[in-house]
Amino acid sequence: MQFFLEVLIGGLLSGVMYSFVALGFVLIYKASGVFNFAQGAMVFAAALTFVGFQELGAPFWLALLLAFAVMVVLGVLTERIVLRPLVNQPPITLFMATIGLTYVIEGLAQGTWGATVRGLELGIQDEPVQWLMEATDIGVSKFDLFGAGIAALLVTLLALFFQYTRVGRALRAVADDHQAALSIGIPLQTIWRIVWAVAGFVALVAGLIWGARNGVSFSLTFTALKALPVLILGGFTSIPGAIVGGLIIGSTEKLAEVYLGQYVGGGIDSWFPYVMALAFLLIRPEGLFGEKHIDRV
Amino acid sequence: MFYREAGQFKTSYAADQQIFPITQDRVGVLLILAFAFLAVPVLFNEYWLKAILIPFLIFSLAALGLNILTGYAGQLSLGSAAFMAVGAFASYNFMLRIDGMPILLAFALGGLSAALVGIAFGLPSLRIKGFYLAVATLAAQFFIVWALTKFGWFSNYSSSGVISAQEMEILGYKFVTPEAKYLLVLAIVVLLALAAKNMVRSSVGRAWMAVRDMDVAAEVIGIRIMHTKLLAFAVSSFYCGVAGALYAYAYIGTVEPEGFNLDLSFKILFMIIIGGVGSIVGAFLGAAFIVLLPIALDVMVQEWLSGILSPSISSNLQLIVFGGLIIFFLIVEPHGLARLWQIGKEKLRLWPFPH
Numbered sequence: 001m002q003f004f005l006e007v008l009i010g011g012l013l014s015g016v017m018y019s020f021v022a023l024g025f026v027l028i029y030k031a032s033g034v035f036n037f038a039q040g041a042m043v044f045a046a047a048l049t050f051v052g053f054q055e056l057g058a059p060f061w062l063a064l065l066l067a068f069a070v071m072v073v074l075g076v077l078t079e080r081i082v083l084r085p086l087v088n089q090p091p092i093t094l095f096m097a098t099i100g101l102t103y104v105i106e107g108l109a110q111g112t113w114g115a116t117v118r119g120l121e122l123g124i125q126d127e128p129v130q131w132l133m134e135a136t137d138i139g140v141s142k143f144d145l146f147g148a149g150i151a152a153l154l155v156t157l158l159a160l161f162f163q164y165t166r167v168g169r170a171l172r173a174v175a176d177d178h179q180a181a182l183s184i185g186i187p188l189q190t191i192w193r194i195v196w197a198v199a200g201f202v203a204l205v206a207g208l209i210w211g212a213r214n215g216v217s218f219s220l221t222f223t224a225l226k227a228l229p230v231l232i233l234g235g236f237t238s239i240p241g242a243i244v245g246g247l248i249i250g251s252t253e254k255l256a257e258v259y260l261g262q263y264v265g266g267g268i269d270s271w272f273p274y275v276m277a278l279a280f281l282l283i284r285p286e287g288l289f290g291e292k293h294i295d296r297v
Numbered sequence: 298m299f300y301r302e303a304g305q306f307k308t309s310y311a312a313d314q315q316i317f318p319i320t321q322d323r324v325g326v327l328l329i330l331a332f333a334f335l336a337v338p339v340l341f342n343e344y345w346l347k348a349i350l351i352p353f354l355i356f357s358l359a360a361l362g363l364n365i366l367t368g369y370a371g372q373l374s375l376g377s378a379a380f381m382a383v384g385a386f387a388s389y390n391f392m393l394r395i396d397g398m399p400i401l402l403a404f405a406l407g408g409l410s411a412a413l414v415g416i417a418f419g420l421p422s423l424r425i426k427g428f429y430l431a432v433a434t435l436a437a438q439f440f441i442v443w444a445l446t447k448f449g450w451f452s453n454y455s456s457s458g459v460i461s462a463q464e465m466e467i468l469g470y471k472f473v474t475p476e477a478k479y480l481l482v483l484a485i486v487v488l489l490a491l492a493a494k495n496m497v498r499s500s501v502g503r504a505w506m507a508v509r510d511m512d513v514a515a516e517v518i519g520i521r522i523m524h525t526k527l528l529a530f531a532v533s534s535f536y537c538g539v540a541g542a543l544y545a546y547a548y549i550g551t552v553e554p555e556g557f558n559l560d561l562s563f564k565i566l567f568m569i570i571i572g573g574v575g576s577i578v579g580a581f582l583g584a585a586f587i588v589l590l591p592i593a594l595d596v597m598v599q600e601w602l603s604g605i606l607s608p609s610i611s612s613n614l615q616l617i618v619f620g621g622l623i624i625f626f627l628i629v630e631p632h633g634l635a636r637l638w639q640i641g642k643e644k645l646r647l648w649p650f651p652h
Contacts, residue, residue: 035428085628091428092373096570097627099563103620111613225435225559232432264447271443274436278421281433285424295513 006140007258008251013144015250016151017213020206021227022234022242023154024199029236030175031195034083034094038101040224042200045109046071047207047216051120052113064204071200074105079193106221115218120211122146147209154205155243158198167194175237229273233280235287244288249273300645316494333483338476346475347548353588354479354486355543360568360580361493362536367566368575369497370529371509372422373430376437377537377565382557383411383441384538385545386451389460393453400465404485404542411538412531414441419530423523426512438559445554452554459553462546478547485543489536494577496532505529506575537565571626573635582634594618 021043028036049070053063082097162168173181174191182188207216210223230249234241256272286292300321307313317323341350363377388407392398418437422430445451445458452458465472465481472478496502504525507515516522545552564587572583598611630637 035431082624082628086631089627089631092367092574093570093627093631095428095431096567097624099567100620100623100627103616104624105620107613107616107620111610111617115609115613228432228435232429236428267443267447271436271439274433274439278433278436281425281429282421285426285429287429295511 007254009140011251011254012247013148014254015246016148017209018226018230018250019151019243019246020202020209021223022230022246023239024202025227025231026236026239026242027195027199027202031171032192033091034098035091037095037098037224038105039203040221041102041105042203043207043210043223044220045105046200046204047120047211047220048109048113050208051118051216067204068201071204072197075196075200076193079189079196083192084189117215117217120208120216122208122212150205150209155239158239171195229277232287233277235289238289241287241289252276338479343475346479349588349592351479351482351548353584354482355540355548356565356568356588357581357584358486358489359537359540359565360572360584361490361577362533362540363565364569364580365493365536366529366533368569369502369509370505370526372526372529374434375431375562375566376418376434378557378561379438379441380411380415380534380537381541381544382445382554383414384408384541385552386445386460387411388542389462389545390451392463400467404539407542408535408538412535415530415534416527419527422526438562442554442557457553459551461551465546482543482547489539490577501528567623571633573633576635578638579633579635582638586634590619590622
């Protein structure tokens with residue numbers, strides 16, 4: 001039982017990490033209907049930029065600020081160069097454009113900062129929490145708890161931002177109906193720029209957490225693939241969905257690896273989340289919190 | 298002036314329904330085929346055949362398959378490479394485990410195995426649409442590659458799932474030289490392309506397009522959705538499976554499951570997007586573009602920049618240029634090279650006169 005709980009908690013906490021990446025997808029999809037495959041590359045680029053500035057001697061906060069600035073510039077440029085000329089194209093074209101963007105971002109980031117694997121230090125140790133270990137005998141990593149805390153903070157911030165600011169209201173209006181939003185004078189392009197900047201910020205946070213965990217290397221781009229099942233499970237348009245989906249995927253993935261993996265030879269975490277999300281979709285095709293879609297002829 | 302249909306009257310239904318109704322098109326296609334079958338093996342050297350033309354034809358076939366599914370039936374798939382893997386490994390096993398298996402039959406059976414797997418992974422498409430389905434097809438991608446690596450039986454218990462394709466032999470003739478392999482691949486691709494062209498302009502193809510444009514409306518006018526969608530998955534996977542078998546047998550020779558990874562799936566998707574979604578000729582144009590682009594970039598970088606840039610920077614530069622060109626193409630011509638081809642033909646009808 002203790003072992004089960006330990007695996008479960010570990011899974012839940014690693015699910016939070018998936019949610020980070022899924023969150024960036026959701027933000028952009030909600031506001032512009034673009035399935036942004038480049039989110040993984042953005043996570044990588046953000047982490048690499050942060051580490052790069054740190055190596056140049058910038059203190060933590062300055063590196064953070066500079067990396068954020070780079071992500072904002074990247075978002076604005078993407079809107080201007082890629083998205084604006086592709087307005088009104090079918091979603092698949094936009095999706096392909098973001099795959100092209102993935103290559104560009106990966107090339108730019110590696111070209112600028114080099115491709116060596118780097119460590120990233122946030123000052124939090126990846127060790128079990130002592131008192132919990134003593135009290136219940138369950139090992140829970142401090143670092144994972146820290147990550148979960150950041151996630152909670154981030155989601156709260158985003159929720160407040162969406163709920164109570166002018167820009168947030170405009171964002172929600174755009175997400176609801178592009179044309180209606182345009183007709184009441186919301187500048188669509190400004191909104192998209194903001195959304196890409198916010199997604200860049202989320203990517204930065206995700207990059208820091210993931211980078212501190214696994215090191216900053218090219219494999220960070222694959223976090224996007226981890227986030228996709230979370231995304232379809234939670235629904236493309238729902239922020240709570242991204243969080244809950246991440247928790248479900250993270251915990252079941254770990255449990256499956258531990259309890260089922262041994263029967264089929266292990267390594268099932270590459271596809272198990274997808275199959276699970278798939279099975280789930282068969283019951284609820286629009287995801288956990290996705291908007292119900294009504295087809296009209 | 299030379300390319301116009303004036304004076305060519307259709308006097309029978311057969312004439313009205315032929316694939317190339319204009320004489321010039323017919324002559325043109327025959328010329329291209331004659332060139333491809335007779336002149337190319339003589340004119341081009343081994344490097345061209347092995348490194349460019351054979352992969353071009355194989356990827357054209359895979360792109361054709363994906364185009365049937367995505368372009369005609371409207372089901373976005375990110376798992377085409379996995380279906381290629383199924384085709385390759387199934388053909389390998391049929392050749393390995395059945396004595397005297399004819400190679401062409403093995404290819405066909407490989408394609409059929411891929412079709413069966415395709416149907417299985419196509420089942421969710423009955424409930425799920427759009428990007429949800431695209432992500433769901435990733436399940437096929439990861440699961441198949443994992444299964445082929447994990448279960449040694451598929452690769453005859455070789456280490457890390459690597460298979461070495463057996464020799465291709467038809468009626469006692471061994472296909473060893475690049476020329477022979479090229480001709481074999483070309484013949485298969487031409488036949489399957491012809492079949493695809495006929496399929497998409499028959500009732501099957503019209504049903505696919507109706508489902509693509511709006512599946513609810515298609516259902517209302519009496520098209521069986523399940524049947525149509527699953528058929529699209531089956532046919533598409535068959536094409537990908539045969540392409541995968543050819544990839545293993547005529548191109549690479551030694552393949553591992555990891556070779557059929559997500560990058561390859563994306564590559565095939567790029568081909569149909571850049572070539573033109575919902576167009577047979579587009580699959581060929583797109584494949585040519587995607588096969589040639591990295592080679593051209595490589596050559597250019599080595600010609601001009603080899604002394605100036607370090608290899609790591611130039612490989613990143615290639616990545617940037619590749620991604621940038623894809624975005625550029627999507628912006629300039631979102632309907633793909635096939636549309637450019639069409640516009641060119643329209644222009645040619647009037648040329649050299651203004652009207």
